[in-house]
Amino acid sequence: MTDPTFHLELQEHEKTFLDSNELIINMGPQHPATHGVLRVILKLDGEKVLGTECVIGYLHRGVEKIAEHRTYTMFNPYVDRMDYVAAVSNGLGYCESVEKLLNVEAPPRAKYIRVILAELNRLASHMLWLGTHALDIGAITPLFYTFRDREEILKIFEKYCGARLTTHAFRIGGCLYETYEGFEREVKKFLEFVTPKIGEYEELLTTNRIWVERTKGVGTISAKDCIALGVTGPVLRASGVKWDIRKAQPYAAYADFDFEVPIGQSGDTYDRYIVRMEEMRQSLRIIAQAIDRIPEGPIMARVPKVIKPPVGEIYHSIEAPKGELGYFIVSDGSTQPYRVRVRPPSFVNLQALDLMVRDQLVADVIAVIGTLDIVLGEVDR
């Protein structure tokens, strides 16, 4: 095996007259700010970052391989374990992909339930991102505020399907569970509760001088680089590209709702922060509309007990909180998928790390890892 630091040699123009050696630091896999078991090898000139190399795979569980040995239904809970802070979105993507393969469509009521839960999950995911991102930059208090409010979302999930984190809320063809008694009322109450809270988070950070100094112009990435690297989600939008799959290729019931896609301009950490904060507000808008218009009717389409899709392949992607989450499923006509390939947003976005932190300082690496909003379960699968 080659030395993973081989390309991190000091360039001729980077050498100083003191002829000091570069410092190679191993950040992670056990490190408080790498959000799990990410290992980043940093090459430093004092505090300046000359290069990085991400070493991943510490949380590899072979999810894609497991899929080949499970039936379509049996594999459904496994996808929740990829991006475990946004399990609902994972399940939504998988179920919709298989439905497309089967050529069935979930009934309208199921679609609305899916949208409500997925948007609640987007809120929960963004709250977790905000708390940990602020913690990385040194503000310890927002973490507790966001966790307090995220708890309310998890309570709704728990009441709906019995699980808080790895929800397994949806089934192929619709939803298994009807909404519980008082679901609408509780979601509405939550919306009222959380709307001022987002302002509360912003109050602590948005105009805070230290926060602005720490995030403005840090980890800048241009729209061109984003597209070249396949970066999606809020990171792409903060660079000024208006690309949101909910708008571009509406899935579930998203075509029915009126919402904005917030975009940034400079593509720095501050813009990504603003974009995500605005996205939380837009999510609230979507939930409010969905809960008002939720139709009556069945929640499960007519799906055979034994799911045997016709021979073929399908790629379907959704807008997960972290970016484009795609499923490529190949069916050989049997009860088990021939191949499942997941396009995880975190994994693709993580590629931009090196580009974003070159020539910046060590502290910025932490800020950038936080702003990319990666979940190692999804990066490694």
Place this chain on the structure above:
Amino acid sequence: MLNYIKSYLDSTTTPGQAGNMFWASVYILLIFLGLSVAVIAMNWLERKILAHMQVRLGPMRVGPHGLLQPIADAIKLLIKEDIMPSQADGFVFWVAPIIVVITAFTVFIVVPFGPTHAVTDMNIGVLFMLGVSSLSVLGIVMAGWASNSHYPLMGALRSSAQMVSYEIAMGLAVVSAVLMTSLNQTGTGTLSMIGIVQSQQAQQVWFAFKFFPLGLIAFFVFAVAMVAETNRAPFDLPEAESELTAGFHTEYSGFRWSLFFLAEYSAMIAVSSIAVTLWLGGWLRPFPHLLSGSTWDVVFSLLPGITFLLLGLIALVGVFRMPKHPYFRVQTIGLAGFGVVLGLIGLLLFLPPVRGRIQDIFWFSAKVAFFMYLYIWYRGTFPRYRFDQLMKVGWKVLLPVGIGVLILTAVAGVLL
């Protein structure tokens, strides 16, 4: 014996100046004890206050409202395995925390808790404090170097750069306060800690409000620099948890680590003491001239007792709010006992002989406690500066402001 104690209590000078070795030793012991208790209390208070700022409860299990948590922590640290990395430089690794602790405690020799309540009064008191407290950077660099590990090394480098740069701004602010002491008939200032407070008394104004707003600006410069000097949030880069895991003491564990902890908190108390002495009138009570007269004297002299009675009352309210389950009986009794002890101390402070003598110490401690609260508040509010920004604030903001204030103070002193 009693007469001996009384003769000391009535003396008008510090034991160090009087050359009384016995009383000086007693004083050193008292300060050491008091400081240790203060650090323990600070530990608990920081966790509790921070917790309440962050909508959580903080320690609640060990003792009522977690009151015994610091003691449990201390025991845990003492019986923990003492690890020394195999590649470390053993002697330097061993000596570094000792240097840090010694410097942190030595500065308290000149801290005046009252006109006579100091171990000694040096004629270069401020200089001594700044000098000795800046020696702690030596221990930090040694700790980072001896660990022979990347993160501690970076923490140590950051720490030394930070402390050295902020000491300059700090020194300029101190000089402008020292200049103010020379505004008397003889025109001679003083560096003695006690002398500085006495000149504030003579000029009838705390230096923070002298030459408004010059004193306030100098005070502000010092207040910012002292946070950086003690490596606390938002300037806690040397131990930036999310970047360097723990900074210069990453490789330390158990008792050695607790020495760093002890040193950090006593350094916080030390620099707060300097700030209180130089700008906030040291042991002087608030409004000594605006609210003067024997009636106000009595009212203010009752405040220490009232404060302790209030603390006791809070504890007793806590007793009634405890869960009624028998499981909590021991904790409830403990909290009641704690409240009663606080209340008794309060009552003791009402006794005239005690009341008169405790005043100085009370006001000094109260002012220092205010700074301690600020430290916790900063930590709960601010994100962390980046290293280049930290240097920018130090060299491009605080230093010019400090020089400007110094010059203006000198001009104002000559003209006014």
